[in-house]
Amino acid sequence: MTTSSELFERAKELIPGGVNSPVRAFRSVGGTPFFTKRANGATLTTADDRELIDFVCTWGPAIHGHNNEIIREAVAKALDSGTSFGTPNPYEITMAELIIEMVPSIEKVRMVNSGTEATMTAIRLARGYTQRNKIIKFEGCYHGHADSLLIKAGSGALTFGNPDSAGVPEGFARETIVLPFNDLGAVQDVFDTCGDDIAGIILEPYPANVGLIFPKDGYLQGLRDLCSKNGSVLIFDEVMTGFRVSAGGVQTKEGITPDLTTLGKIIGGGLPVGALGGKAEIMDHLAPEGPVYQAGTLSGNPLAMAAGIAALELLKDGTAYDRLDHLGVQVREAIQSAVNETGIPAQIPQVGSMFCLYFTDTPVKDLEDASNTDTERFNSYFHKCLDLGVYIPPSKYEGNFISTAHENASIARACEVFAEALRSM
Numbered sequence: 001m002t003t004s005s006e007l008f009e010r011a012k013e014l015i016p017g018g019v020n021s022p023v024r025a026f027r028s029v030g031g032t033p034f035f036t037k038r039a040n041g042a043t044l045t046t047a048d049d050r051e052l053i054d055f056v057c058t059w060g061p062a063i064h065g066h067n068n069e070i071i072r073e074a075v076a077k078a079l080d081s082g083t084s085f086g087t088p089n090p091y092e093i094t095m096a097e098l099i100i101e102m103v104p105s106i107e108k109v110r111m112v113n114s115g116t117e118a119t120m121t122a123i124r125l126a127r128g129y130t131q132r133n134k135i136i137k138f139e140g141c142y143h144g145h146a147d148s149l150l151i152k153a154g155s156g157a158l159t160f161g162n163p164d165s166a167g168v169p170e171g172f173a174r175e176t177i178v179l180p181f182n183d184l185g186a187v188q189d190v191f192d193t194c195g196d197d198i199a200g201i202i203l204e205p206y207p208a209n210v211g212l213i214f215p216k217d218g219y220l221q222g223l224r225d226l227c228s229k230n231g232s233v234l235i236f237d238e239v240m241t242g243f244r245v246s247a248g249g250v251q252t253k254e255g256i257t258p259d260l261t262t263l264g265k266i267i268g269g270g271l272p273v274g275a276l277g278g279k280a281e282i283m284d285h286l287a288p289e290g291p292v293y294q295a296g297t298l299s300g301n302p303l304a305m306a307a308g309i310a311a312l313e314l315l316k317d318g319t320a321y322d323r324l325d326h327l328g329v330q331v332r333e334a335i336q337s338a339v340n341e342t343g344i345p346a347q348i349p350q351v352g353s354m355f356c357l358y359f360t361d362t363p364v365k366d367l368e369d370a371s372n373t374d375t376e377r378f379n380s381y382f383h384k385c386l387d388l389g390v391y392i393p394p395s396k397y398e399g400n401f402i403s404t405a406h407e408n409a410s411i412a413r414a415c416e417v418f419a420e421a422l423r424s425m
C-alpha cells in the first residue's frame with residue numbers, strides 16, 4: 001500500500017505544493033495531508049486505509065454524502081450517451097428549470113464550470129450592464145480566484161495570509177473597493193463619494209470563507225436599498241450557501257432579492273459546475289444575446305447536468321433540510337456542552353448544516369474578529385479530531401458541512417470526538 005506520505009512526496013515533484021487547490025495542503029494546520037482513495041456516504045477512506053467521518057463534504061457539494069446512489073445512477077445513465085456534445089442538450093433545460101423554480105430571484109441562468117467563473121462573469125455583467133467600473137466587495141468574503149476579486153479575500157487566500165494575491169495588477173485592484181463586512185455606514189460613505197461609478201456590490205450573504213459570520217439585522221436590506229437607489233447591481237454569491245441553508249439559499253431565508261446570484265458546488269452533484277442567474281433584463285446582456293462576452297467548452301455538459309439535476313431533485317421538496325437543520329443543531333449543542341464543561345472560550349455559529357468553531361470569547365462579526373481567534377488552539381483541535389477519526393476543514397477560516405448521509409451513529413461518534421478533543425486541550 002502506498003501511504004499518503006509517499007503519495008504526497010511524489011505529488012510535490014509534479015504539482016505545485018503537491019495539491020490542485022491550496023487549502024488541501026494543510027499548510028495552516030501543519031502536518032501532511034492524507035490522500036483519499038474512496039468516499040461513501042459520510043466516510044472518507046484514506047490511502048492509509050483509515051476511515052474518517054467527513055465534515056468537509058468536498059467543500060460543500062456533497063450535501064447528500066459521497067457517492068450517492070441516485071446521483072451515481074444519473075451520471076451512469078447520462079454516460080451511456082456520451083460525455084460532452086458541445087451543442088445544446090436537453091439536460092441544460094431541466095437544470096435551468098430547476099434553478100429558476102427553486103431560486104425565485106432567478107429569471108434566467110447561464111451554466112459555467114466553477115464558482116470562480118460564475119463570480120467573474122457576474123462582475124463583468126454588472127460592469128457591462130451599468131457601464132460603470134467599480135465593484136464593492138467585503139473583507140474576508142471569498143468569491144474564487146478571479147483577479148478583481150482576489151483582494152482581501154477569504155478561504156485559502158486568508159489561510160495563507162495572502163488575501164491580496166501576487167500577480168493582480170494595481171489597475172485591476174483599483175477598481176475593487178474592499179470594505180469591512182457588517183458596516184453599512186462604510187458602504188453608504190462610498191456611495192456618497194462615487195455612487196455613480198459603482199457597478200455593483202458582491203458578497204457572500206453569510207460569509208463562510210472566514211469561518212461563518214451572520215449579517216447584522218438590516219444589513220442585507222441596507223445593501224439592497226443602496227443598490228436600488230444608485231442603479232448598482234446587487235450580487236449574492238451563494239456558491240456555498242445556495243441550496244445549502246435552504247432550497248432558495250440565504251436570499252429566501254432572509255427575504256432579500258438580489259439582482260444576480262452566483263451558484264456552484266451542490267448544483268454539480270460533485271462534478272465541476274457553476275452558474276450565474278438573475279433578472280432577465282440583466283442576464284440578456286450576456287452573449288450571444290448581448291454585448292457581455294462569456295463562454296465555456298464544457299458549460300452545461302450532460303454528465304455534470306445529470307449529477308446536478310439529481311442532487312437538486314433530492315432537495316426540491318424541502319424535507320432534506322428538516323434533517324440537515326436537526327443535525328446541525330445537535331452538533332452545535334454537543335460542542336457547546338463540551339465548551340461549557342471545559343470552560344474553553346469558543347463561539348459556534350451554525351445555520352442548518354453549516355457550522356464553524358472559533359476559539360474566542362467574543363462573537364465574530366467580521367474578518368478582524370475572525371483573524372483574532374486562537375489559531376494555535378484551532379490547529380491543535382483539528383489534529384486531535386483527525387487522530388480520533390473525524391475530518392474537519394484544515395483551516396479556522398473554513399466552514400464545516402453535514403450531509404443527509406451522516407447517520408445518527410456517525411453524528412454521535414463525531415460529537416464524542418469533538419468533546420474529547422476539547423477536553424484534551
Ligand code: KE4
Pocket residue numbers: 021022023024059114115116117119142143144145155156204208209237238239240264265274398
Ligand atoms: P470554485 O471556483 O472553487 O468552484 O468556487 C469559488 C467560490 C466562490 N464563491 C464562494 C462563496 C466559495 O466558497 C467558493 C469556493 N469555496 C472554497 C472553499 N472555501 C473552495 C475550496 C478550495 O478553494 O479548494
